[in-house]
Amino acid sequence: MFSVFGPKSDQAGRATRRELLRAGALSLLGLSSVDLAALRAAAPRAGRRPARSCVFVFLFGGPSHIDLWDMKPDAPAEIRGEFRPAATNVPGIQICEHLPKLAAQMDKLCLLRSMEHRMPVHGPACSEMFSGRPYFGPPVTDQARPEDWPSLASLTMRFAEQRGPLPPSVVLPWYIQFAGQDKRIAGQTGGRMGDMHNPFLVKGDPSDQQFEVQGIKLAEDVGLDRVVARRELLHKLKSSLPEPLEPGLAVQTFDRHVQTAFSMLGDIHAHQAFRLDRETAALRERYGETKFGQSLLLARRLVEAGVSLVTVNWDDETRNEKVSPFWDTHDNNFPSLKQRLAPRFDQSFSAFLADLDQRGLLESTLVVVTGEFGRTPKIGQVVQNGMTAKTGRDHWPHAFTVLLAGGGVRGGQVYGSTTKTGGYVQDKPVSPADLSATVLSHLGVDPDARYEDEFQQMHRSLSVGRPISDLG
DSSP: OOOSSOOOOOTTSOOOHHHHHHHHHHHHHOOTTSOGGGOOOOOOOTTOOOOOEEEEEEOTTOOOHHHHTSOOTTSOHHHHOSOOEEEOSSTTOEEETTOHHHHTTGGGEEEEEEEOOSOOSHHHHHHHHHHSSOOSSOSOOSBOOTTOOOOHHHHHHHHSOOOSSSOSEEEESOOOOOTTOSSOBTTSSOGGGOGGGOOEEOOSOTTSTTOOOTTSSOOTTOOHHHHHHHHHHHHHHHHTOSSOOOOOHHHHHHHHHHHHHHHHHHOHHHHHHTOGGGSOHHHHHHHOSSHHHHHHHHHHHHHHTTOSEEEEEOOOTTTTOSSSOTTOOSSOHHHHIIIIIHHHHHHHHHHHHHHHHHTTOTTTEEEEEEOSOEEOSSTTOOSSOTTOOTTSOOEEOSSEEEEEESTTOOSSEEESEEOTTSOSEEESOBOHHHHHHHHHHHTTOOTTOEEEETTTTEEEESOSSOOOOOOO
16 A cells, blocks of 8 residues: 555555556656655635635744733733833734834734633644644643644645645744654644645745755756656556546545646746745845744745745744743743844734735735743743743643734734733633634635544544634
8 A cells, every 4th residue: 555645545455556556657757856745735626715825823832922912011010021011003902012013013913812722731732723623632742643633734735726836835934843852743734634735844944045945946867858758758657547547535636746746846936936035135124034034025925926825833043942942931031022032023024914915915815823822821820831930931821812914804903802810711712723714714615624534534524613703
């Protein structure tokens, strides 16, 4: 049985001759530089509304909602913290004083302050936010398992319409992972739906002048004439098969891999989508010469190129820290936010919003910003991590904020609310399932569509939530 690229056996456990030939033909292509295992998408389905795009920004570690987007200035000092709320360009809405550029664009933003779940551990909580499903097992590890729920990125890869030469779902600049662990954080790929539906991973630092995307250009020893000849050979092999079998999902998916691979290699627009050097120096500077900033700029170019879902995972120089990497502020919460995290996010994300708006892309592009959870209402409170210091905040999934923009979401609004300490949702609770259903629905993918759970051999719906209907 072939498993590397996904072909299935027949009911008796035998791979069909057609599937063997199709799988064997892949090796004849010589496309060693193409990560074909990541170029997954099923054939487009008819009858949908025009496809739209989504940029899903993930602030790994869990940003402090109470210090950034849902401040409580009237609470006691051990809750409200050191920062002051500042006015935005929407009367009555305030956010952190260290987000001045974002405050000037509050009219484009919705602060969804009522996100909640019950998982305080990084990996399982990431899985819940990426997949929209409660974690399947005990929270004893942060790392991926074969029985992970499929990510929103993988569901989009399989079920969204492919527009143009690029795959419908792209992740950049990495799959998030803790230092010292040998596997990525849970819930980022196809999981129990099958790795054949993993999104296309663009790995690297877009701010690096030597940045180059693997898999969209020919290997040095494979010229264009050889690729054309091999494609003709593949066509002949397919045409010569004697049995007129109806292609199943595995065969359709395999054909799509090959078509996407050839399209990416031969289409100038696919190459140019990743060419950040085609942007002006002034625009790149506005985004910020950081990995996050340039990843957002690349995300905008991929939206323009027709990619349905672009996932941008936060990464920075703290990836090797043991206590407080990324947004995981177990100690020095306020200096980390003030000096490192808030200024970078403020510059890059505000530039991204303005750029989408100026190019007429914001109306059709849903922008989602979230982490896996928020932080404890009380400074120094230990909930999950015993290394939380008196200067930090621990994990808190019971109430946190998601930023939404574009895609028909009305800007300049606050959706939902939390209690006086920011600890629990008070109004309009939203689950990760509801968020996933909202994104899928925006992309024209039916949240009630079904896939086969390869782990438990049963069919499941893409989402167990319901789209948030009152954001417009």
